[in-house]
Amino acid sequence: MAKYVLDAQNVHRIYESAAGYTAALRGVTLQVPKGEFLCVMGPSGSGKSTLMNILGGLDRPTSGTYKLEGLLMNDLTDDELAEIRGQRLGFVFQRYNLLERATVMRNVMMPLIYTDVPKSEREGRAYKALRVVGLPEEYYDHRSNELSGGQMQRVAIARALVNNPALILADEPTGALDSATSELVMNLFANLAEQGKTIVIITHDPETCAWGDRTVHIRDGRLFSDEEERALVEAALKSNAGVQARRGNT
Amino acid sequence: MKPSDLVHETWSALSANRGRSALTILGIVIGIAAVITMNSIIAGISVQQSQMFGANAARLVAIRLSGIDNFTVDDMNEIAQSVPGYDYLIPTVQGTGNISTNTKKASADVTGTDPRYLSAHSTKLVAGDFFDERDMEEADRVLIMDEPGVKKLFGKKPPTEVVGESVHLGNDEYLIKGVVDKVNSWSTWGDTVYCMAPYPTVSIRLTGTTSIKQMECMTSEGSDIDTVMAATKQYLNEHYHLASSDEEDGSGGGGSPRSVSVTSDKSILDQVNQSMASFQAIMVIVSGISLLVGGIGIMNMMLTNVTERIREIGLRKALGAKRFDITSQFILESVCLCIAGGIIGVILGIGGAYVLVGPMGESMGMSSTGDPLTPVIDGASILNAVLVCTVTGLIFGWYPARSAARLDPVESLNHQ
Ligand SMILES: Nc1ncnc2c1ncn2[C@@H]1O[C@H](COP(=O)(O)OP(=O)(O)O)[C@@H](O)[C@H]1O
Numbered sequence: 001m002a003k004y005v006l007d008a009q010n011v012h013r014i015y016e017s018a019a020g021y022t023a024a025l026r027g028v029t030l031q032v033p034k035g036e037f038l039c040v041m042g043p044s045g046s047g048k049s050t051l052m053n054i055l056g057g058l059d060r061p062t063s064g065t066y067k068l069e070g071l072l073m074n075d076l077t078d079d080e081l082a083e084i085r086g087q088r089l090g091f092v093f094q095r096y097n098l099l100e101r102a103t104v105m106r107n108v109m110m111p112l113i114y115t116d117v118p119k120s121e122r123e124g125r126a127y128k129a130l131r132v133v134g135l136p137e138e139y140y141d142h143r144s145n146e147l148s149g150g151q152m153q154r155v156a157i158a159r160a161l162v163n164n165p166a167l168i169l170a171d172e173p174t175g176a177l178d179s180a181t182s183e184l185v186m187n188l189f190a191n192l193a194e195q196g197k198t199i200v201i202i203t204h205d206p207e208t209c210a211w212g213d214r215t216v217h218i219r220d221g222r223l224f225s226d227e228e229e230r231a232l233v234e235a236a237l238k239s240n241a242g243v244q245a246r247r248g249n250t
Numbered sequence: 251m252k253p254s255d256l257v258h259e260t261w262s263a264l265s266a267n268r269g270r271s272a273l274t275i276l277g278i279v280i281g282i283a284a285v286i287t288m289n290s291i292i293a294g295i296s297v298q299q300s301q302m303f304g305a306n307a308a309r310l311v312a313i314r315l316s317g318i319d320n321f322t323v324d325d326m327n328e329i330a331q332s333v334p335g336y337d338y339l340i341p342t343v344q345g346t347g348n349i350s351t352n353t354k355k356a357s358a359d360v361t362g363t364d365p366r367y368l369s370a371h372s373t374k375l376v377a378g379d380f381f382d383e384r385d386m387e388e389a390d391r392v393l394i395m396d397e398p399g400v401k402k403l404f405g406k407k408p409p410t411e412v413v414g415e416s417v418h419l420g421n422d423e424y425l426i427k428g429v430v431d432k433v434n435s436w437s438t439w440g441d442t443v444y445c446m447a448p449y450p451t452v453s454i455r456l457t458g459t460t461s462i463k464q465m466e467c468m469t470s471e472g473s474d475i476d477t478v479m480a481a482t483k484q485y486l487n488e489h490y491h492l493a494s495s496d497e498e499d500g501s502g503g504g505g506s507p508r509s510v511s512v513t514s515d516k517s518i519l520d521q522v523n524q525s526m527a528s529f530q531a532i533m534v535i536v537s538g539i540s541l542l543v544g545g546i547g548i549m550n551m552m553l554t555n556v557t558e559r560i561r562e563i564g565l566r567k568a569l570g571a572k573r574f575d576i577t578s579q580f581i582l583e584s585v586c587l588c589i590a591g592g593i594i595g596v597i598l599g600i601g602g603a604y605v606l607v608g609p610m611g612e613s614m615g616m617s618s619t620g621d622p623l624t625p626v627i628d629g630a631s632i633l634n635a636v637l638v639c640t641v642t643g644l645i646f647g648w649y650p651a652r653s654a655a656r657l658d659p660v661e662s663l664n665h666q
């Protein structure tokens with residue numbers, strides 16, 4: 001067993017477009033042990049989604065290595081990555097991404113149709129996942145577009161749980177929810193973490209980070225620990241104070 | 251992905267888009283319906299034709315002699331032996347007379363022929379027996395009637411009871427030995443009763459001449475009828491010193507000039523078959539075009555589908571769908587659409603065949619011959635239609651499905 005569920009070493013991701021090159025990640029090193037609830041916080045455009053795509057096997061590093069449960073993800077083919085995603089990863093998106101025409105049950109079971117989980121087991125698993133997220137049973141056969149935002153996100157979390165993944169990745173999971181609902185959803189993540197799930201949440205919201213075990217900060221494609229971030233902020237404030245004092249003098 | 255999951259996903263996607271799906275398959279429906287309608291009607295026509303002319307009609311040659319006296323059965327058999335390509339020749343003669351029972355009277359038209367007549371034509375025995383070689387040798391006064399004739403002469407009496415009755419024909423008493431379905435295709439009309447009898451009986455008792463004037467000749471299976479006909483003409487010209495070579499020659503002054511005609515229905519049949527074949531070819535082209543247009547319609551809809559469902563595709567990929575899963579999902583959607591179109595087309599096509607068979611038969615001059623034309627529904631052509639639809643779905647679904655499978659998961663998930 002690998003020591004870390006995820007282990008990224010000096011990961012760079014350079015986008016190539018008509019406008020030129022964009023370095024979205026510039027040497028990211030990140031290790032997450034099993035059972036940790038990690039928040040990655042940073043402003044818009046700092047490279048959060050890029051990082052999540054790589055951690056989730058949806059994208060590959062331009063350089064550096066990324067291992068999921070000890071498996072080197074860099075050189076896997078598209079189909080191999082798809083298989084890993086189906087078996088070892090759970091995604092929660094900001095905009096839920098449920099299939100509108102399908103029922104709650106079908107949505108939750110969707111990852112299982114791409115794995116070899118036998119049909120007889122699927123409903124049981126979906127029930128279990130839906131009970132974990134606390135969606136009342138009367139909604140199970142509703143179409144997903146009949147639910148509220150908070151309910152939809154709970155269905156999405158159930159979908160991320162159903163394949164019993166090694167890692168749950170959530171990109172701004174509360175970004176579309178009001179603060180009360182956000183709190184419910186974050187509480188749910190915290191409960192999952194208590195039960196031993198490894199969770200990485202990406203957000204720009206400091207309140208969200210309060211729920212996690214650890215927070216790392218991302219800025220311009222680089223990661224900083226909480227302490228580094230605090231030192232940085234203090235240094236900035238200090239020099240700002242100097243500027244203010246000089247202004248006050250003149 | 252398990253096949254049952256694939257089917258479920260397909261059904262859910264197609265039923266979410268019912269209206270558009272229905273419109274899109276219209277081209278397929280029309281194409282398939284056209285083929286099924288035409289095939290069924292044409293099959294009906296050929297069935298009726300073989301009933302009318304007999305299955306062997308294309309193998310029959312008719313020889314007519316004029317101005318030649320004392321042409322005997324031996325002379326006829328000489329043709330069969332000298333000209334290669336004949337199975338047998340049978341003499342025919344037409345005689346007329348009045349036919350009567352104790353209660354009824356009618357004019358009769360009697361074909362004198364040979365027992366082999368039955369195998370050369372589609373005529374079927376329905377009661378009693380046909381006359382045999384012994385009847386031929388002894389010029390027995392036996393008569394074969396047909397069902398319409400029995401009706402005209404005996405009213406409601408069934409054919410089985412008519413067999414064994416005797417009737418008056420010309421100056422003699424005849425025994426009714428058998429009843430056939432139809433002596434010819436027009437025997438239901440008018441008051442004339444059409445019968446058959448042994449050749450010698452008719453020629454001696456009704457026409458008064460024993461010289462054979464007409465023969466029906468069955469060419470052997472596989473022989474080229476035109477070659478056989480040419481050889482026959484040549485043989486007859488050489489042996490009977492005919493002035494003009496083939497066609498009946500009415501222009502030669504007085505008396506009766508010697509002439510012979512050798513004809514067959516093959517050219518007529520060929521012509522009918524040919525016109526049906528070209529008709530069928532046109533229908534195949536028409537339906538091919540509508541399948542093509544329909545297929546392009548399907549492809550267009552599937553491309554729209556892919557564009558509209560980019561986020562769904564991205565999501566499925568994020569959740570573990572491989573390229574093949576996506577490809578097969580979209581191809582199956584297109585194949586199902588096409589097969590649905592095909593099945594509806596088959597049903598409409600069969601309906602169309604029953605509706606159009608009347609007007610079509612009339613315009614082709616088929617309805618004047620008695621039996622109503624009925625379409626023949628052929629399982630193989632239905633299977634073919636469904637197969638063609640499957641292939642259409644595969645071909646036109648392939649490109650949209652492939653472009654769906656190639657989408658990048660990150661970009662698709664971020665698609666607005
Ligand atoms: N597909 C792409 N092509 C080019 N540049 C991109 C692409 N995706 C993101 N970027 C750029 O990379 C940087 C990081 O983007 P992203 O990871 O989406 O940040 P975040 O999620 O923190 O807002 C931004 O400057 C963005 O413009």
Ligand SMILES: [Mg+2]
Nearest residue numbers: 045048049050
């Ligand atoms: Mg983002």
